[in-house]
Amino acid sequence: MQFVKMIRFDQNGFTSGPLKSDPIFKGREPVFINREIDNLFHTGQSIYPSEMIQPRYTDRQWSGCSCYLEEFTQVATETRHIGFLPRESVIWVRNKSHLGGGIPYFNRFFQPLVEKATVDDTLIIDTWVKMTVEDALERTYLWKKEYGSLPDWITECYLMEEQVKRLVYPSASEKTMEFWLIKN
Template sequence: MQFVKMIRFHRNGFTSGSPSKQMEKDPVFLNRVVHNLFHTGQAIFTTEIISPKEEDRDWYGCLCYLEENAMQTSGTRTIGFLPRESNIWVRNISHVGDGTPYYNRSLHPLLEYESGDGGNVMTDSWVKMSVEDALERTRLWKEKNVHLPDWVTECYLTERQVKRLIYPSTNETVMEFWLSKN
């Protein structure tokens, strides 16, 4: 089994809490898995849009970064390793730039037409993606851009995923630090 590095900047490490306490505003999760990194502007049924309530423990988790983060330079850094075959929640933004989302409009499941003028899905939403695709999205972004924004590697792990993390020993942490500097 292969693992990927998850990075968390928080004094309490990978502690889980309600999504609304972890994020700047109440999060919206789109219950879809992105399979094609180039397929943007898709529609989603309104029944697949989830806005978890604060007391809903099924959505407890934490924000972290996949493999790297160029923005954070200070604070307590904790490393955990997640199985590479996992699906994670990532920002609903593709690598093509200009904030182009994978899903940008919703459909009511009982109507055969789209209501409104499209583009009605909240822009600050999250979609599921395989770790492999999330790493590829980062690679594609870095191919055309010098600056690596937070959202490219940011992900949300649920409490269930946090419990699956493997934490390195002190020697492994030192080795990982040394390798990242050389």
């Protein structure tokens, strides 16, 4: 089994809690689109309104924590924690592609009683979709190849509580080795 590095900036490490307890969602109302991205180049897709989930901030079913996949290039003021997630996992990522500076994967509502879909620009604001870790890593690679520096949203992800419980944590010697590799 292969693992990927997850990075969390929080004094308490990888702790799960309701959405309201996660700093990334402070003052925001995230919407989760119950669809998995299977093609990184397929943007502007339509969804049924019933595929949108807007959990309440106190909903324990949506407990989890936000973190970053493999890398984070911004300056962080909080303590950094590392955990490893199985590479075959499916995670929640921002509804933005690596194309055109972040064109959304889903930005239209499909109405069964109307012949064509209606575009809704608000679908790109604080929406999350499911994606395999492998595809999320590829999306990051493609962004870096095109634009160089990484915005935080490209590696940002949300892990559900069950995924947080499955994280593997590095030993002290592994942390020392990672520090040494970063510096050299």
